[in-house]
Amino acid sequence: MIKFEDVGKKYPNGFEGLKHINLSIEQGEFVAIIGLSGAGKSTLIRTINRMHDVTSGTLNVDGVDVMSLSGKQLRKFRRNIGMIFQSFNLITRTTVIKNVLTAFVPDMPWFRSTFGIYTREEKMKALECLDKVGILDKAFVRADQLSGGQQQRVALARTLAQNPHIILADEPVAALDPVTAKQVMDDFKRINEDMKISVLINIHHVDLALKYATRVIGIREGEIVYDGPSSEVNGEILSLIYKGQVDSEGNVKEEAG
Ligand SMILES: Nc1ncnc2c1ncn2[C@@H]1O[C@H](COP(=O)(O)OP(=O)(O)OP(=O)(O)O)[C@@H](O)[C@H]1O
Ligand SMILES: [Mg+2]
Numbered sequence: 001m002i003k004f005e006d007v008g009k010k011y012p013n014g015f016e017g018l019k020h021i022n023l024s025i026e027q028g029e030f031v032a033i034i035g036l037s038g039a040g041k042s043t044l045i046r047t048i049n050r051m052h053d054v055t056s057g058t059l060n061v062d063g064v065d066v067m068s069l070s071g072k073q074l075r076k077f078r079r080n081i082g083m084i085f086q087s088f089n090l091i092t093r094t095t096v097i098k099n100v101l102t103a104f105v106p107d108m109p110w111f112r113s114t115f116g117i118y119t120r121e122e123k124m125k126a127l128e129c130l131d132k133v134g135i136l137d138k139a140f141v142r143a144d145q146l147s148g149g150q151q152q153r154v155a156l157a158r159t160l161a162q163n164p165h166i167i168l169a170d171e172p173v174a175a176l177d178p179v180t181a182k183q184v185m186d187d188f189k190r191i192n193e194d195m196k197i198s199v200l201i202n203i204h205h206v207d208l209a210l211k212y213a214t215r216v217i218g219i220r221e222g223e224i225v226y227d228g229p230s231s232e233v234n235g236e237i238l239s240l241i242y243k244g245q246v247d248s249e250g251n252v253k254e255e256a257g
Contacts, residue, residue, distance in 0.1 A: 032213035082159030149180035
């Protein structure tokens with residue numbers, strides 16, 4: 001469970017990125033976080049694995065006060081949380097399988113990581129993770145020869161190899177065409193349902209948020225202005241989240257911007 005209690009995040013320049021956040025997310029939920037650019041979506045998900053420190057209130061993940069962690073404990077904690085970015089962050093000059101295998105590097109003795117020596121179990125696990133996202137046949141292809149959607153799947157497989165309880169995804173489909181975006185969202189959904197991994201996704205596509213997530217969190221200027229079932233999100237709620245600039249379908253209004 002992820003629990004925010006009156007959490008605030010003040011950046012070093014004094015800007016309040018998050019204000020009075022109260023949230024409980026149960027294991028296995030699929031949550032979409034929506035809001036205008038600059039609303040605080042990235043800030044919110046990045047506090048969960050301590051890429052950002054919260055500056056007030058308490059944040060607990062699986063019963064652990066995240067701000068109490070340091071050194072080895074913090075590194076171990078982060079290993080349980082997968083992170084997916086818009087830009088895939090692959091090593092493009094090397095093969096797909098080698099990219100997935102890098103997930104094991106933090107736990108390897110130095111001589112194995114230096115020489116890139118992986119165990120049979122690690123290789124099998126990497127192949128299994130590629131199979132879970134439907135690109136096992138691409139295992140020995142160079143990452144830069146894949147399409148954007150396929151590259152995002154490699155990133156997802158690499159994250160799965162860590163055995164995460166939680167996957168945080170910061171606009172994972174923003175760089176993809178609508179068809180590929182749906183396919184990648186299908187992967188997230190399948191992983192969420194089959195493996196009971198909690199998924200938190202920042203996303204600008206309201207239609208995808210409503211279609212895939214069971215719960216939607218709407219952020220506006222660092223505050224939660226909606227938290228509820230995706231099925232109950234309506235035009236009024238979207239208008240509140242997006243300051244009146246989108247219609248009930250999530251399309252930007254003609255007169256906006
Ligand atoms: N290091 C920083 N120092 C000061 N302010 C910051 C810093 N990082 C982010 N901010 C500010 O915090 C606010 C929230 O940023 P955040 O990146 O969380 O927004 P977002 O909702 O993810 O936006 P987008 O949809 O564009 O990704 C923004 O106003 C941003 O300018
Ligand atoms: Mg962001």
